[in-house]
Amino acid sequence: MLKVAVVGASGYTGIELVRLLHAHPEAAVTCVTSEQSAGKRLSDVFPTVRSRYDVVLDNLEPVRVAEKADLIFTALPHKAAMEVVPTFLALGKQVVDLSADYRLHDAAVYGQWYEPHLNPELLERAVYGLPELRREEIAAADLVANPGCYPTSIILGLAPLLKSGLIDPATIIADSKSGVSGAGRSAKVDSLYCEVNEGFKAYGVGGVHRHIPEIEQELSLLAGSPVVISFTPHLVPMDRGILSTVYGMPVAPVTTDRLLEIYHDHYDGEAFVRVLPAGQFPSTAHVRGSNFCDIGVTVDQRSGRIIVVSAIDNLVKGASGQAVQNMNTLAGLPENMGLELMPLYP
Numbered sequence: 001m002l003k004v005a006v007v008g009a010s011g012y013t014g015i016e017l018v019r020l021l022h023a024h025p026e027a028a029v030t031c032v033t034s035e036q037s038a039g040k041r042l043s044d045v046f047p048t049v050r051s052r053y054d055v056v057l058d059n060l061e062p063v064r065v066a067e068k069a070d071l072i073f074t075a076l077p078h079k080a081a082m083e084v085v086p087t088f089l090a091l092g093k094q095v096v097d098l099s100a101d102y103r104l105h106d107a108a109v110y111g112q113w114y115e116p117h118l119n120p121e122l123l124e125r126a127v128y129g130l131p132e133l134r135r136e137e138i139a140a141a142d143l144v145a146n147p148g149c150y151p152t153s154i155i156l157g158l159a160p161l162l163k164s165g166l167i168d169p170a171t172i173i174a175d176s177k178s179g180v181s182g183a184g185r186s187a188k189v190d191s192l193y194c195e196v197n198e199g200f201k202a203y204g205v206g207g208v209h210r211h212i213p214e215i216e217q218e219l220s221l222l223a224g225s226p227v228v229i230s231f232t233p234h235l236v237p238m239d240r241g242i243l244s245t246v247y248g249m250p251v252a253p254v255t256t257d258r259l260l261e262i263y264h265d266h267y268d269g270e271a272f273v274r275v276l277p278a279g280q281f282p283s284t285a286h287v288r289g290s291n292f293c294d295i296g297v298t299v300d301q302r303s304g305r306i307i308v309v310s311a312i313d314n315l316v317k318g319a320s321g322q323a324v325q326n327m328n329t330l331a332g333l334p335e336n337m338g339l340e341l342m343p344l345y346p
Contacts, residue, residue: 002331003030005069007060007076007084010034011185013098014075015046016320018053024324024338026331029053031068033060062087071330073323074098077184082118085143089122094142094330096323102126102145103214113210128218129326130155131335132270138329146326147218149318150176150211150233153244155218156273156293157310160266161248162222166259167306169219169227171249176233179240179284182314196237204233240315241284246308250299259297259306267295271336272317272325282311289313289344291321313343 004021008014009032021029032042034057042057043050058064062084065072071094074081081099088095104110107120117123127137129144130152138144147155154174161167183191190196190203203209212231219227256278267273274294276282281296296309312318321339328335 002027002071002327002333003069004028004327005031005033005065005072007033007065007072007074008080008098009042009057009075010037010045011075012181012315013319013323014073015042015049016315017073017075017323018042018046018049020316020320020324020338020341022049022052023341026333026337027324027327029055031058031065033058033065035060060084063091066091066093069093071096071327073327075320078114079118082122086119086122089143094144096129096144096146096326096330097126098146098319098323100148100210100214102143103128103147104217109213109217113213129322130218131322131325131329132156132267132273133159133218133222135329135335138326139332141330144326144330146319146323148211148214149178149182149242149312149314150209150231150244151215151218152318152322153242153293153310153312154215154231154246155222157244157246157295157308158219158248159222160263161259161306161308162219162227163266164262166250166252166254166262167248168251169223169225169248171247172219172227172229173247174215174229174231174244175246176231176242176244177236178233178242178314179236179238181240182242182318183235190235196235198237200234200236202232202234207231209233238284240313241288242312242314242318243282243284244308244310246310247305249304250306253304254299254306256298259299263295263297272339281309284311284313285343285345287311287313287317287343289316290341291317291325291339292343293317
């Protein structure tokens with residue numbers, strides 16, 4: 001049995017990890033931490049786990065956490081993760097980090113979008129944890145940088161087109177909508193009920209959202225040359241889910257049938273990517289609570305543009321589910337173990 005710790009268990013991604021790991025036959029949660037709620041029972045903070053996880057939340061003391069676990073999930077804000085990850089690695093533990101701290105390969109780029117990195121020497125060691133693209137690298141790693149939610153939806157949506165060279169990278173526009181849980185659990189005016197309910201707004205407009213360098217880094221690797229995209233996120237008054245609509249021009253005329261062939265070939269055998277039939281497009285309602293990424297593709301006959309629509313649950317495939325998928329890969333377990341949950345509906 002793999003002993004795991006969830007560091008930062010009082011946030012949305014932390015409690016989602018606990019929920020998913022409860023269904024995992026080969027993993028046991030042996031430590032949960034929270035700086036804000038230390039000393040409280042997890043079931044007092046999240047009544048959903050009552051009679052299942054009546055454990056006490058510990059303070060974050062890296063050495064003590066490492067004594068209790070073989071693999072550690074760090075579900076912490078950026079900067080907080082890089083303050084403790086080096087200690088876990090030095091103690092011989094495997095780490096799946098859900099923050100942004102190890103996703104970018106270039107410390108200068110990280111500093112431009114966040115702040116100076118505390119341990120830039122670890123950036124080359126970290127593997128970007130998108131199993132559909134980096135499975136073999138993840139299996140050999142001890143530090144996995146779990147991707148962001150927006151990047152997961154966009155990268156999976158575009159990977160077949162960039163790998164096949166069918167899309168002009170200079171024409172890519174990504175328009176994404178997220179549920180409010182993507183903003184985290186801490187109190188913020190912009191995510192208060194009265195600020196969000198009955199509204200729909202864009203934010204991070206004009207190329208300033210922090211997920212942009214992560215998206216462009218991975219798309220550039222797929223394309224084999226630098227890729228710059230236009231990305232605009234939107235906030236939707238729902239709890240969870242991300243829907244991304246991505247546009248781009250083909251390098252030569254292409255049909256929808258041909259696109260579907262490429263997508264089916266690329267994702268053949270993938271447990272969590274579902275390519276939809278021609279004329280069908282994803283809904284966040286159809287992936288809610290699951291680790292699926294649903295993808296629909298078509299060609300706009302009037303403009304000639306390729307349109308890709310992808311849907312994920314931002315807390316599962318966009319965060320904690322993908323983290324468990326990475327844990328399975330690190331541990332040599334079946335990648336879908338503990339993640340075969342059907343989507344919730346309605």
